Amino acid sequence: MAETRSTCPYCGVGCGVLIQTEGAQITGVRGDPDHPANFGKLCSKGSTLHLTATQSVAEQTRLMHPLQRQRRDAAPEGLSWDSALGTAAERFASIIGQHGPDAVGFYVSGQLLTEDYYVFNKLAKGLIGTNNIDTNSRLCMSSAVAGYKLTLGADAPPACYDDVNHANCLFFVGSNAAWAHPVLFRRIEEARAANPAMKVIVADPRRTDTAEMADLFLPLQPGTDTMLFHGMLHTMLWEGWIDADYIERHTTGFAELKTLVREATPEHTAQICGLRKEDIRQAAQWFAQSGPTLSLYCQGLNQSVNGTAKNAALINLHLATGQIGKPGAGPFSLTGQPNAMGGREVGGLANLLSAHRDLSNPAHRAEVAALWGVESVPAQPGKTAIEMFQAAADGEIKALWIACTNPAQSLPNQSTVRRALERAEYVVVQEAFATTATCAFADLLLPATTWGEKEGTVTNSERRISRVRPAVPPPGNTRHDWQIATQFAQCLEPLLRPGQPTLFPYAKAQDIWNEHRESTRGRDLDITGLSWTMLEDNGPQQWPLKEGAQQGKARLYEDGQFPTPDGRARFSALTWQPVAEPRTARFPFSLNTGRLRDQWHGMSRTGQLGRLFGHVPEPCLQMHPQDMARRALGEGDLVHITSPRGTIIAPVQADDSLALSQLFMALHWGGEYLSGKSSTGERLAGVNTLTNPAFCPLSKQPEFKHTAVKVLKAELP
Ligand code: SF4
Numbered sequence: 001m002a003e004t005r006s007t008c009p010y011c012g013v014g015c016g017v018l019i020q021t022e023g024a025q026i027t028g029v030r031g032d033p034d035h036p037a038n039f040g041k042l043c044s045k046g047s048t049l050h051l052t053a054t055q056s057v058a059e060q061t062r063l064m065h066p067l068q069r070q071r072r073d074a075a076p077e078g079l080s081w082d083s084a085l086g087t088a089a090e091r092f093a094s095i096i097g098q099h100g101p102d103a104v105g106f107y108v109s110g111q112l113l114t115e116d117y118y119v120f121n122k123l124a125k126g127l128i129g130t131n132n133i134d135t136n137s138r139l140c141m142s143s144a145v146a147g148y149k150l151t152l153g154a155d156a157p158p159a160c161y162d163d164v165n166h167a168n169c170l171f172f173v174g175s176n177a178a179w180a181h182p183v184l185f186r187r188i189e190e191a192r193a194a195n196p197a198m199k200v201i202v203a204d205p206r207r208t209d210t211a212e213m214a215d216l217f218l219p220l221q222p223g224t225d226t227m228l229f230h231g232m233l234h235t236m237l238w239e240g241w242i243d244a245d246y247i248e249r250h251t252t253g254f255a256e257l258k259t260l261v262r263e264a265t266p267e268h269t270a271q272i273c274g275l276r277k278e279d280i281r282q283a284a285q286w287f288a289q290s291g292p293t294l295s296l297y298c299q300g301l302n303q304s305v306n307g308t309a310k311n312a313a314l315i316n317l318h319l320a321t322g323q324i325g326k327p328g329a330g331p332f333s334l335t336g337q338p339n340a341m342g343g344r345e346v347g348g349l350a351n352l353l354s355a356h357r358d359l360s361n362p363a364h365r366a367e368v369a370a371l372w373g374v375e376s377v378p379a380q381p382g383k384t385a386i387e388m389f390q391a392a393a394d395g396e397i398k399a400l401w402i403a404c405t406n407p408a409q410s411l412p413n414q415s416t417v418r419r420a421l422e423r424a425e426y427v428v429v430q431e432a433f434a435t436t437a438t439c440a441f442a443d444l445l446l447p448a449t450t451w452g453e454k455e456g457t458v459t460n461s462e463r464r465i466s467r468v469r470p471a472v473p474p475p476g477n478t479r480h481d482w483q484i485a486t487q488f489a490q491c492l493e494p495l496l497r498p499g500q501p502t503l504f505p506y507a508k509a510q511d512i513w514n515e516h517r518e519s520t521r522g523r524d525l526d527i528t529g530l531s532w533t534m535l536e537d538n539g540p541q542q543w544p545l546k547e548g549a550q551q552g553k554a555r556l557y558e559d560g561q562f563p564t565p566d567g568r569a570r571f572s573a574l575t576w577q578p579v580a581e582p583r584t585a586r587f588p589f590s591l592n593t594g595r596l597r598d599q600w601h602g603m604s605r606t607g608q609l610g611r612l613f614g615h616v617p618e619p620c621l622q623m624h625p626q627d628m629a630r631r632a633l634g635e636g637d638l639v640h641i642t643s644p645r646g647t648i649i650a651p652v653q654a655d656d657s658l659a660l661s662q663l664f665m666a667l668h669w670g671g672e673y674l675s676g677k678s679s680t681g682e683r684l685a686g687v688n689t690l691t692n693p694a695f696c697p698l699s700k701q702p703e704f705k706h707t708a709v710k711v712l713k714a715e716l717p
Contacts, residue, residue, distance in 0.1 A: 004471035005032060008046040009111060009460055010600050011182045013037055014460025015046055016540070019452055019471035026053040027451050027473055035540060037149030037161065037460055043182035043599045044615075052605045059219065061608060063434045063447035064476030072422070076445060080455040081479070081487070088444055089491035091426045095399045096128060096496070100251035102380065104131035105388045108348060109404035110140065110337030113456030113468055117339070117348040119402065119504065123489045124382075126372040127496060127503055131359060131382025132397065136405040137340040138385040138701060142482075143302035144333035145344060146699040147311020151319070151572050153564035154524040155344055155356055158556040158577045159294060159330035160462040164191045166328030168291030172202040173225060173314060174300015174705070178209035179597040181298075181380040181461075182333050189213070203228060204300060205592060206664060207657040216282055217448030219659055221274040222590050222706040223579035226306055229313035230261045230576060231269025233320055234286040237261070240628040241288035250384070250560040253571035257316060260573045269398045272576070274659075288321045292328025299594065300337060303705045305580045308698035312572030319569050325557035334461050336595075339707045341459035345525055345543075346516055351700075355520040371519050373503060384700035385411065386693050392420035392715060403430040403481060404448065408437035409602045409670045412691035412702045413645050415678035433604040435684070437671055447478040449668055451605075454480055455707030456509040459543070462511075463552070465530065466540040474564035482512055488530030524563045525550075579706045580694035583661065587643065587708035590661045593687055594705075599668040607668075619669035621711070622655035624662070631713065638714040641665075645709050649714055661681075663709065 001020055008015040016035020020028035031049040033040035051057075055434055066084035067076035079087075095103050102489040106124050108117065117135075124133035145663045146154045152158065164170070164187055176186040192198050192213065202214035203225065211217045236242050237258065247254050266277035273280070287293050295318065301310040307324050315331045323329040335341055347353040347368075357364035365377040383391050389407065393416045400421070411417045421427055421441035429442035432450035439445060452471050459465050474480070479487075489504045506512050510532045520526050520543075528547040535541065538602055542552035562569045589612065598612040606612045621632070621641055633639065636651045641663075650665070658664060670686035690709060 001027065004469050005467065006469045006471065007338070007466045008047045009338050010051065012337060012461040013181050014338060014339060014458060014464060014466055015042055015183050016466060017042065017046060017049065021052070021471045024472050025055065026050050035466070037462070037464060038183045038539070041183050041186060042488065044612065045600055048609055048612065049451065052608050057608045058475055061435050061604065062431050062475065063431055063445055064478060065193050065447060066477065067445040068275055069443055072441070072443070077381045079607070084444060084446060085247060085488050085491045088428055088488055091497060092399055092492060093495035094566060095425065096603065099398060101128045101130035101378070102132055103397060104128065104130060104399040104401070104404070105383060105392065106391070106401045107385065107388060107405060107407060108133065108135045110135060110137040110340035112343065112404050112481055113339060113454060113458055114342035114346060114510070114516065115456040115509045116485065118346040118481050118512050118516045119485040119489070119506070121346055121348045121354065122372055122503065124379050124484055125353070127489055127492060128379050130181045131350050131378055131380060132388060133348065133382060134385045134388055135343050135348050136410060137337060137343050138349065139303070139345070139704070140299060140336040141302060141333070141340045143304065143311050143604065143696055143699040145308025146308040147315060150308065150478070150570065151312050151315040152557070152569055153562045156524055156556055157333055157461065157463060158324060160186065160554045162554060163294050163328050163330065163332065164188050165469055166292055167294040168197055169196070169199045169201070169286050171287055171291040171293060171295040172210055173295060173297040174198070174204060174206070175296050175334060176204070176208040176210045176299035176594065177296060177298070177334065180336065180595050182597065184334070198291050201283050201286060203400050205659060205662055212390040215680060216279060216286065218279055218283060219562040220279070222592065222662070223273070223304055224273040224274060224576070225301055225310040226313045226574070227264065227269055227272045227431040228275070229317055231266060231273070231280050232263045233257070233317060234269070234285060235266060235281050235284035236288050236320060239285070241285065241460035242320045243322030245481065247320060249427050250562070251319050251569045252566065252572055253573065254320070255578070256573045257571040261577065263667065287317060292326060293321070293323045294328055295331045296334055297331070298334045300705060302701055303694050303703060304701070305694050305703045306577045307696040307701045309572070309576065311573035312574055316571050325555065325560060327555070330555065341461065341463065342457065345459060350384045351544040353377065354516070355523040356525055357523070361713055386700065386702055387422040389417050395423055398424060399426040400424045400427045401430070402438055404432070406436040406438045406602045406604070409688065412704060413683045413693040414686065414688045415645060415680070415682060416693065418682065418684065430481065434476070434602055437603060440629055446484055447476065448475045449478045449483060451478050456482065457513060460528065463542045464528070464540045465535065465543060467535055475532035480509070535629045581644070581692050581706070582702055582706045583708050585708050589661055589709050589711060591641070591643070591665060591690065591707040591709045592705055593665055593667045593691065596666045596668060599666070601668065602670050603668050616666065619650055619666065619673050620653040620656060621650045622653050622664040624658045624660050624712070625654040625656055627660055628652060628654055631711065633713060639714045640714050641690060641709050643692070643709045644679065646676055646678040646684055646689040648674050648687065648689050650674060652711070663711070
């Protein structure tokens with residue numbers, strides 16, 4: 001038996017794994033005892049990875065050869081890689097020739113490796129000349145990005161996992177880390193057991209497993225987080241619990257914020273948030289006065305039309321109390337996907353460029369053009385996830401390239417997504433799994449390698465870069481994601497810039513890493529000191545790690561200097577905004593969606609294992625028992641759940657962890673499990689038949705955490 005060091009492909013904790021193999025078969029997995037994210041521990045998903053990579057699972061689930069359809073309703077036929085990539089290049093070049101570069105779009109994934117992401121970004125922005133490249137990380141982290149940049153000057157989470165061992169107060173907001181980041185949560189439980197003085201505050205509309213450990217649980221109304229933070233700051237000001245010296249020396253904009261939060265009295269805040277004013281005061285006191293306070297937050301803040309304001313208002317609390325840049329203190333966003341961070345680092349979003357550069361900055365565009373050896377990078381902002389599929393549905397985007405993600409299940413308002421995929425003239429799906437709903441819409445299916453086969457790097461929530469290594473050779477006729485993007489680019493180059501040397505001279509993942517590394521020189525995430533050899537020899541490293549440094553930085557802003565023009569952090573005076581679609585008499589419930597402990601995204605991988613259904617065996621709508629009683633609903637009754645966009649049908653289950661008028665449904669279940677239809681009668685599936693595509697105007701992240709719905713008992717025929 002051999003063992004290969006790699007990284008878990010699921011959540012942003014980024015646990016190290018040792019993949020066990022016999023010959024070309026993956027036979028086992030164990031936690032890497034030397035990886036600083038998990039020290040050998042794995043959760044239910046990570047510890048069963050090998051069972052999702054067996055030959056029999058692969059035979060049932062994997063795409064093994066390139067396939068194309070002559071017509072959308074025809075069965076796919078096999079073709080060679082040369083033919084597949086050549087055809088794709090001709091179709092893309094033809095559409096670009098007729099309609100311009102913005103007639104094509106790339107929709108990629110936080111599950112790609114950094115090197116994959118880098119090539120796709122360069123392909124779209126450098127070679128084709130469109131910024132229409134966005135990622136499913138738009139759905140999970142873009143509000144955190146916008147919040148950090150607005151206040152601290154850079155998209156750089158300032159804290160690290162070790163901070164949980166130094167904190168005296170943990171403030172969880174919109175994070176069910178017990179399920180979404182289980183190995184980190186275990187570390188938190190141990191830290192708490194070792195520190196009896198530690199206070200834990202959990203703010204969440206649901207009393208989740210994470211909330212069960214809270215000393216203070218704040219079951220706030222959906223979408224009211226910004227108001228809660230403003231109310232806490234009001235109390236801190238009133239009681240004199242702020243750090244005036246830190247504010248004076250290291251920040252700007254406090255006077256404006258002070259004026260804004262004057263209105264956020266305990267009474268007013270309690271009324272808006274649905275909380276007790278005594279609890280708001282207690283939260284403010286513990287946050288400001290316990291000693292180091294660490295805030296841990298995730299989709300509950302991010303997936304909101306007020307997402308950027310929520311992030312910024314929470315960071316305000318850290319700045320106002322000086323709870324940043326020291327052990328155990330800071331705002332710490334937890335990334336949902338394994339490489340949402342790496343995607344941000346290479347600028348794999350429609351509004352970003354390599355190494356945290358901004359598309360809106362002419363100097364940054366010129367720097368990236370020079371790095372890539374192209375004349376220019378277009379200034380026109382690209383379409384973000386929701387905008388891209390709306391533009392395809394409207395006929396504006398005519399070719400879509402979708403890599404390693406499943407928008408036909410995961411994007412909100414599936415009716416528009418369906419229209420986009422049907423209307424686009426040419427759809428390429430680059431995927432490891434043949435089972436995703438999006439594959440059904442592809443003109444061309446390109447088989448990609450996946451965990452256990454791929455090579456490259458990922459970055460976890462604490463800015464730690466880890467190697468992903470292949471333990472077995474690529475199965476069938478699959479290729480690596482970076483290879484597919486590179487080879488497509490090389491087919492496209494003679495059609496778009498004939499006679500010029502290739503911009504994509506990559507023979508291995510390391511070549512791309514080296515180019516990415518150089519692009520970070522002088523930037524906040526500078527990793528010019530982190531060679532491939534250092535990663536090989538010394539293991540995972542945190543950024544920044546500048547040339548000459550021996551190791552990266554565990555935490556940022558320890559000197560009170562921020563990457564803003566004047567070196568000071570900026571308070572944000574963004575106001576609270578209610579949810580986009582408030583509850584009404586017609587749609588009286590608030591539907592929240594989220595993850596389960598033992599499933600991952602659309603279940604392409606975890607759905608193959610019976611044992612992972614032991615925790616939650618089937619989709620259901622969770623509802624407070626009193627709401628069920630009022631509607632004469634019994635446990636397991638089938639109900640129609642209807643939003644302005646469509647209806648799905650599911651069994652209902654009593655759950656007193658929810659407040660009255662609030663509902664919860666897991667996001668994982670797709671077409672085979674949850675049938676539905678749009679408001680105009682098309683057949684759709686999954687909870688995103690219902691969800692609202694409204695997004696935060698600054699981060700463009702949609703509001704998955706609240707959809708106004710009604711629930712009616714289904715009459716059986
Ligand atoms: Fe994988 Fe996340 Fe579980 Fe770690 S906590 S084993 S990264 S799913």
